[in-house]
Amino acid sequence: MGKEHGGTSDPARILELLWREPGAGQPRRGPRQGLSVDAVVQVAVELADSDGLEALTMRGIARQLGVTPMTLYTYVPGKVELLDLMLDAVYLRMPRGDRPAASWRGAVEAVARENRDLYRSHPWVVTMSTARPPLGPGLMAKYEHELAAFEGSGLGDVETDEALTLLLGFVHSTARAALDAKAAARDSVMSDQQWWAANEPLLAKVFDPARFPLAARIGSAAGERHQGMYDPDHAFDFGLERILDGIARLGDDRDARSSGE
Known part of the structure; x- marks a missing residue:
């Protein structure tokens, strides 16, 4: 199993995407109402969960969303940036309940x-x-x-x-x-x-x-x-x-x- 790498060739662009406001991520002239960075990332995570990163392609994500592969690039610059967005998304969803009664060890x-x-x-x-x-x-x-x-x-x-x-x-x-x-x-x-x-x-x-x-x-x-x-x-x-x-x-x-x- 190969080692996949996060990290991006355009730090400014990936930081802009990572710190987007909830519900943001719509291109100014998006080809499809309702499609967003969040939707692209969600489908990518689901595909990776079921089939692994080896099977994750922009073409496969586009097929699931019912758009052309080129359409995805108006939302996410490429797969490297998408991997960063996916990783941060699953980090964000991790449970973080309060532990007021727990000792540091617990x-x-x-x-x-x-x-x-x-x-x-x-x-x-x-x-x-x-x-x-x-x-x-x-x-x-x-x-x-x-x-x-x-x-x-x-x-x-x-x-x-x-x-x-x-x-x-x-x-x-x-x-x-x-x-x-x-x-x-x-x-x-x-x-x-x-x-x-x-x-x-x-x-x-x-x-x-x-x-x-x-x-x-x-x-x-x-x-x-x-x-x-x-x-x-x-x-x-x-x-x-x-x-x-x-x-x-x-x-x-x-x-x-x-x-x-």
Whole structure:
């Protein structure tokens, strides 16, 4: 699965589109009443959700909207800009409920699970590069909401940003691994259990436990526990707990340093 890239060759134009007022996006001489940037983005998101970014084309979007491909370019300059608009749109729709009673740890865990739900609802987002994310209202609302989750953690401003970056990177990596595992199972028409059942006898003929004692002992224990080579849910839960533990320790250390000053 290829890596799709956001980012635009015309920053001024994409910022104008990203920060358009609700209901805006109508060209001055639009060829069809009712068509808008919002409508184009909505159809693009729906197509990506159902068929993936590989199948997303301006021609396919135009067909769904009942217009010619050239018509779309009066609303969106091209696919690069469209990807930015799509990503910001799904960011904007993410749930951002108040968490007044939650501890910082519960709030940060909720952030992780909200992002995991985003990737599950829109798997194509996992494949996009966000090295230069769309600087739109969706991203900004998401960032503001997620930073607030760390209030009470004891972290400074820079540490909060770094901790959030670590958390989101972890969620992205586990979501990508889960997507790859799902694709492998689909392509091979075999579950993990079936794959191991087919390969374990062959591996036993060539694998020497005496040469790889740790791999033999630990691999067997992990495989027996998870009933397979990789358990996405366990990987997520285990890693999230360790990250939360690390943030707590960092906050405690910072408090201790402040108290000693």
